[in-house]
Amino acid sequence: MERKTAEYAVVSCAGIGFKVFVPASVLKRLPASGEDVTLFTHLHARDDGMDLYGFMTEPALALFELLISVAGVGPRTALAVLSVDTVERVTAAILEKRTDLLLRAPGIGKKTAERIILELQSKLELSHAKSITEHMTEEAEAEEALLTLGYSRSEARGAVAEASRTEKGFEGTLRGALRILGLRNDRRP
Numbered sequence: 381m382e383r384k385t386a387e388y389a390v391v392s393c394a395g396i397g398f399k400v401f402v403p404a405s406v407l408k409r410l411p412a413s414g415e416d417v418t419l420f421t422h423l424h425a426r427d428d429g430m431d432l433y434g435f436m437t438e439p440a441l442a443l444f445e446l447l448i449s450v451a452g453v454g455p456r457t458a459l460a461v462l463s464v465d466t467v468e469r470v471t472a473a474i475l476e477k478r479t480d481l482l483l484r485a486p487g488i489g490k491k492t493a494e495r496i497i498l499e500l501q502s503k504l505e506l507s508h509a510k511s512i513t514e515h516m517t518e519e520a521e522a523e524e525a526l527l528t529l530g531y532s533r534s535e536a537r538g539a540v541a542e543a544s545r546t547e548k549g550f551e552g553t554l555r556g557a558l559r560i561l562g563l564r565n566d567r568r569p
Contacts, residue, residue, distance in 0.1 A: 384407055400433065401433050401456075402419070403440075404463040405463060420434065420437065421433060433455055433459060435462075437467065440462060443467050446504070451495065457492075460486050460488065463485070465481060469516060471504050472506055472512035472513050473516070474497050474501060474504055476510060480520065482496060482497075518550040519540050522543075522550055522557055523536045525554055526540065535561060542556075543559070
């Protein structure tokens with residue numbers, strides 16, 4: 381990998397640098413400049429040029445390609461959806477008809493979220509989608525509780541995401557998130 385910016389990475393292959401648009405989650409996981417990286421890519425051709433989109437896993441690429449098959453969803457919008465959460469959780473949200481997760485992506489309105497669900501629900505499979513969406517509901521409730529307490533959305537979302545790795549249920553997640561936010565505030569000057 382050559383370098384990365386806020387939206388894309390420049391990946392060198394056989395001495396040629398390719399500009400590859402990637403989800404935010406992939407940008408965080410990319411190695412440092414000069415290190416090897418493997419990306420699964422999709423070449424999107426338009427009238428005025430071509431863009432390359434890259435993903436760390438084949439399931440992410442497959443979901444991206446399904447998303448862009450939906451009317452009104454272009455590659456940038458599909459990338460925004462995949463930046464919201466993991467492939468598994470986005471898949472679960474679609475299968476369980478949870479528009480709230482899709483609405484977090486910039487450029488996605490209620491009608492587009494509903495169209496994604498309608499068109500992709502029969503094309504996706506995930507055996508434990510219900511348990512994933514139940515966990516997502518608990519996280520959303522904990523996030524809303526933190527917003528009510530005066531924390532910003534980014535602070536609340538980050539703390540809830542971190543706490544949900546070890547804590548289960550609404551109360552456990554909220555307690556863990558408050559502990560994390562308390563530790564962060566103790567470190568501030």
